Amino acid sequence: MQPDWYPAWRDEAFEQLTAKNAILEKEFRLGHWPRHDYDLTTGRLLFSDNATVKVVAEIQIAGSISAKAGNWLWAWSNSNLPNELLADAKRVRSFGEENDIAELQQAYVTDTTDDLEALGWELTAAMVRVCDALGAYRSPRGEGGGLYLALKSASWAS
Template sequence: MNPDWYVAWREEAFEQLRAKNKRLQDDFHLGSWSRYDYDLKAGKLLFSEEGVVKVASEIQIAGSTSAKAGNWLWAWANSNWPLELVTDAQLARSFGEQHRIGELTQDYLKDDDLNALGWELTSAVTRICNACGAYRSPPDDGVGLYLILKSVSWAS
């Protein structure tokens, strides 16, 4: 059970994320680079063209979706991720505990539209942590990874 205000709050968070991601698309051409790579040791997401890094972002991991499992798994519930990269997801969990928001505190959630669920939950984390945007890796073998963008800059 979620508080009455939560549905509207999450919808606002989603609209805020759409605006933030539009700005990142306009300013840094996110979504148009031919390649992306993430470096979990450095906590970075790198966008490149013809082998040259063009844009770099500091990241946190929100969570992932799995078509095979049919669910969303929070980053804080996945022991494969480095602890330093799940801090924002943990803050979302704490927010959920404080306000009794079930979907922010359950390890995993099932839904028929995992892409929509992933973006909605990622938008909640982005709002709670005041991040500058989010990125979802193209689903590979039915798995989508949702990343929180803490900062984005042109590579030097």
């Protein structure tokens, strides 16, 4: 269930996210720091080198993938996550409801292409586009999962 324009829109969202992430990589070396930590109480993602925080990003949580379950779970449907970090995900759900896009309004999205990570990036790209985020980051989790975060701001640590 989706409008005719949605597949092209989602492809464009992914292309936009790829470009945004390339800018973040160039400006802040995201993806190259030896360590990252996210703090769900402060809504921040910290990138560090030798125990020194170098880059700080404000985040919203898009969702997570689970290889075991073979699906994506939108953050707005995960009761274990803090409500303060779900505003953008809820906005995407509203966008999905307004435009009759099933994968944006149902809690779970099943991986039908056998590429769960790509599904996670595509749905995160939709959130980045709807909410005009700076980019996104995927934090690995145990058992073949990942937590997808939308970056709302990024700056060098002072």
